[in-house]
Amino acid sequence: MKVFSYERATSPAAAAAAAARAKGAKFIAGGTNLLDLMKLEIETPAHLIDLNGLALDRIEPTAQGGLRIGALVRNTDLAAHPQVRRDYGLLSRALLAGASGQLRNKATTAGNLLQRTRCPYFYDPDQPCNKRRPGAGCAAIGGFNRPLAVLGGGDACIATHPSDMAVAMRALDAVVETVQPDGRTRRIPIADFHRLPGDTPHIETALAPAELITAVTLPKPLGGVQLYRKVRDRASYAFALISVAAVVQPDGSGRVALGGVAPKPWRVEAAEAELPRGAKAVAAGLLAGAKPTAQNAFKLTLVERTLGAVLAQAKA
Numbered sequence: 001m002k003v004f005s006y007e008r009a010t011s012p013a014a015a016a017a018a019a020a021r022a023k024g025a026k027f028i029a030g031g032t033n034l035l036d037l038m039k040l041e042i043e044t045p046a047h048l049i050d051l052n053g054l055a056l057d058r059i060e061p062t063a064q065g066g067l068r069i070g071a072l073v074r075n076t077d078l079a080a081h082p083q084v085r086r087d088y089g090l091l092s093r094a095l096l097a098g099a100s101g102q103l104r105n106k107a108t109t110a111g112n113l114l115q116r117t118r119c120p121y122f123y124d125p126d127q128p129c130n131k132r133r134p135g136a137g138c139a140a141i142g143g144f145n146r147p148l149a150v151l152g153g154g155d156a157c158i159a160t161h162p163s164d165m166a167v168a169m170r171a172l173d174a175v176v177e178t179v180q181p182d183g184r185t186r187r188i189p190i191a192d193f194h195r196l197p198g199d200t201p202h203i204e205t206a207l208a209p210a211e212l213i214t215a216v217t218l219p220k221p222l223g224g225v226q227l228y229r230k231v232r233d234r235a236s237y238a239f240a241l242i243s244v245a246a247v248v249q250p251d252g253s254g255r256v257a258l259g260g261v262a263p264k265p266w267r268v269e270a271a272e273a274e275l276p277r278g279a280k281a282v283a284a285g286l287l288a289g290a291k292p293t294a295q296n297a298f299k300l301t302l303v304e305r306t307l308g309a310v311l312a313q314a315k316a
């Protein structure tokens with residue numbers, strides 16, 4: 001691990017200002033992804049700004065009838081919160097499908113959104129990777145790409161986003177709140193928060209340099225049946241091959257988002273109009289434009305069948 005300096009943040013705006021001042025600075029909270037990346041020298045921050053002392057660990061109702069989740073709320077606490085379990089069951093289920101109990105105890109809401117891909121080549125410094133080193137090439141295209149994206153990728157990168165929580169938040173239309181080094185705040189709809197790779201796969205979100213996530217807000221509850229189904233190679237402690245987050249209303253309308261298929265949580269609102277016609281019609285809209293490889297074309301069938309199972313469960 002490379003040597004780095006360290007400071008404890010005193011306020012969110014001060015943390016953002018410190019990150020703007022210090023070259024090569026990174027924020028750290030749970031550290032469940034960052035520390036692994038530092039040990040492999042994939043991330044080599046010169047300076048760490050520790051956010052753990054900030055009062056960003058609360059879950060509070062909003063004036064609009066929704067919920068404001070502080071950036072430092074741990075995944076375990078969010079999944080177990082009574083109002084989340086009652087009104088946003090989709091989010092609770094997605095959180096509990098992710099990682100292990102120990103990791104969820106440490107991992108934060110903001111860190112979960114910002115976790116890096118689990119593309120195996122990203123973690124191997126001996127392999128070319130445009131996300132790790134822009135312009136180096138992509139070992140996954142033409143290599144082992146079974147777990148990678150069938151949608152939203154490109155010639156530079158076909159990595160998937162690994163978060164379960166973010167898929168549920170996409171279906172719920174969450175909004176990410178931030179503060180910038182000059183103290184200005186911003187609200188970014190989750191649909192616009194994660195970027196597709198294009199020619200710059202190393203830029204993964206809409207955050208500006210040194211901009212800090214302070215909270216995620218959820219709109220007022222949607223009701224309906226809320227389900228999260230994750231399909232993976234082993235029963236626990238594994239990332240999604242595909243996942244389906246669904247909110248289904250008694251009249252058959254609803255929302256669907258997918259995980260494990262694209263560089264960001266994948267939702268196509270127009271496809272949701274097809275929900276009363278069944279999984280095949282919805283999947284056709286969600287997967288329009290898919291460019292699978294020979295190794296991961298199975299994901300297209302898996303999405304349709306998993307969505308069918310989720311809709312049948314919602315109906316039951």
Ligand code: SF4
Nearest residue numbers: 119129130138157158
């Ligand atoms: Fe790197 Fe993306 Fe290619 Fe994986 S898919 S090797 S993360 S550029």
